Amino acid sequence: MTIPLPDYVGDDISRNVRFALEEDIRDGDITAQLIDADSTSTATIITREDSVMCGIPWANEVFHQLGNVALEWHVEDGQRLKADTTLCTLRGNTRQILTGERTALNFLQTLMGTATTARRYADAVIDNKVTILDTRKTLPGLRAGQKYAVLCGGCENHRIGLYDAFLIKENHVAACGGITAAIERARALAPDKKIIVEVETLEELQEAAALKPDQIMLDNFSAEMLVQAADMTVPSALEVSGNLTIENAGMLPTYRDWFLSSGALTKHIHATDLSLRIQQH
Secondary structure (H helix, E strand, O other): OOOOOOHHHOOHHHHHHHHHHHHHHOOOOOOHHHOOOOOEEEEEEEEOOOEEOOOHHHHHHHHHHHOOEEEEEOOOOOOEEOOOOEEEEEEEEHHHHHHHHHHHHHHHHHHHHHHHHHHHHHHHOOOOOEEEEOOOOOOOOOHHHHHHHHHHOOOEOOOOOOOOEEEEOHHHHHHHOOHHHHHHHHHHHOOOOEEEEEEOOHHHHHHHHHOOOOEEEEEOOOHHHHHHHHHOOOOOEEEEEOOOOOOOHHHOOOOOOEEEEOOHHHHOOOOOOEEEEEEEO
16 A cells, blocks of 8 residues: 655655754764764664554655665555554664664654544544545644645545645635635635635525635534535535534534544644664674
């Protein structure tokens, strides 16, 4: 199950890793200098808990930037893993293995934690007509990685940033002078960009639907309001935000498709417990 890297990842991996290594090493790993410079070792990385694999390109880049360490992966991104699964075997310079250990594990534990959370959400709605979307509530600097992890976990991406789609929320509506004015300005400004509009009432939904934006976000709608929204003629995709969780997503009317966006996919995560151990010296 190979999950291709999305275009939005770009050169973020090399930048992420470069900064992380600089942050950790500064003017040198003094503890690694206790080991002979020409020492070589074999090491393995294992997961201590059930998880979803994610982050191989980031870990590879860590040791690529450090130099002389070869990685052999026994799993692939997006794969479900059982506790005590061996993810990877590393062979090469002992100093470099130990210098890169924490940086590589930091990326892996965070991205695997995100993918595992996303998989739990995707599994919870597998029998419903609901697609789970992430949000922009990501760790600063690790947006592309966490968005990729969401895909590895079986959910989908919302907009990537402020640049690739309009998300017209209540403050934009107020500043523009209304929903209609905001949508019309968006179409005039960038007619090729996706338009998503947030509404808080059924009246606002009706106004937005008349202009046929790509997607309408129903913010904190009650269960009764969601049923009413489902019964309306709305050509736009409907996205639910607020109030609903994966535990009660099944209450959504099943006669139409829904998007359910949740910041929890990327901010309410449990970092995966991983371990790197020298096996042979």
